[in-house]
Amino acid sequence: MRLGHLNICGWTQNDKELRTVILKEVNADIFSICETHLKEIDEIEVDGYTWKGFNRQYIHRNAPKASGGVGLLIKNCIFEEYKYETIDIIRDGVMCGKFQSKSTDFNFIVFSCYLPPENSVWGRDSQGYFAHILSDIYEQCDTDAIFLCGDFNSRIGSLKDYSDFDELPSRLSLDKTLNQH
Numbered sequence: 001m002r003l004g005h006l007n008i009c010g011w012t013q014n015d016k017e018l019r020t021v022i023l024k025e026v027n028a029d030i031f032s033i034c035e036t037h038l039k040e041i042d043e044i045e046v047d048g049y050t051w052k053g054f055n056r057q058y059i060h061r062n063a064p065k066a067s068g069g070v071g072l073l074i075k076n077c078i079f080e081e082y083k084y085e086t087i088d089i090i091r092d093g094v095m096c097g098k099f100q101s102k103s104t105d106f107n108f109i110v111f112s113c114y115l116p117p118e119n120s121v122w123g124r125d126s127q128g129y130f131a132h133i134l135s136d137i138y139e140q141c142d143t144d145a146i147f148l149c150g151d152f153n154s155r156i157g158s159l160k161d162y163s164d165f166d167e168l169p170s171r172l173s174l175d176k177t178l179n180q181h
Contacts, residue, residue: 001030002027002028003030003032003147003149004026004028004030004031005031005032005033005034005149005150006019006022006023006031006032006033007033007151008036009035023049023073024046028075029074029077029078030072030073030074030075030078031072032070032110032111032112032150033053033070033071033072033073033112034070034093034114035069035114036069036070044071048075049073049074049075049076050073050074050076050079051071051072051073052071052072052073052074052086052097053069053070053071053072053095054070054071054089054094054095069114070093070094070095070112070150071095072097072110072112074097078099081101081102082099082100082101083099083100083102084097084098084099085097085098085100086098087109087140090132091132093113093114093115093129094111094112094113094129094132094136095111095113096110096111096112096136097110097112098140107142107143107144108144108146109140109143109145109146109147110147110149111133111136111146111147111148111149112149113133113149113150113151113152114150114151115129115150115151116153117153117181118153118179118180118181126180126181127180133148152181153179154179154181155175155177155178155181156178157173157176157177157178159178
């Protein structure tokens with residue numbers, strides 16, 4: 001099973017062909033996609049995939065287009081092996097889908113997340129945002145695997161971006177900015 005994530009900064013007719021070529025080249029079974037900028041009823045259409053999306057419900061009346069939006073693009077053959085259920089589309093910018101094997105007890109969940117920058121009106125409650133995701137994870141304690149994908153607009157400056165038990169080389173960060181995300 002191959003999983004991928006893309007922040008597409010808007011799915012439009014002008015860039016649909018390019019994005020479709022990229023998706024086909026990566027050839028993941030499931031893509032988490034964020035910042036779709038789709039309106040409430042819009043969908044992403046890619047041959048061989050099914051779209052399960054959660055578009056931002058509120059668009060400011062003066063906004064030239066929709067913003068935010070998350071979802072999963074799932075290869076159609078996955079539905080032959082797994083039953084799919086959307087288990088969370090309550091909080092803007094968080095969508096969680098559960099995949100249950102049709103032949104075994106194996107199951108996994110995939111989060112597609114987008115937390116706007118902290119200076120955005122949509123990104124000012126990072127504490128509540130992460131608490132919501134953590135609550136979802138605790139509710140799914142019987143899950144065999146959890147995949148948390150997304151763009152959290154986190155800026156950590158020169159702080160470590162790994163745990164002490166990880167064996168990763170040190171990184172050199174050019175961005176020295178920290179934020180609440």
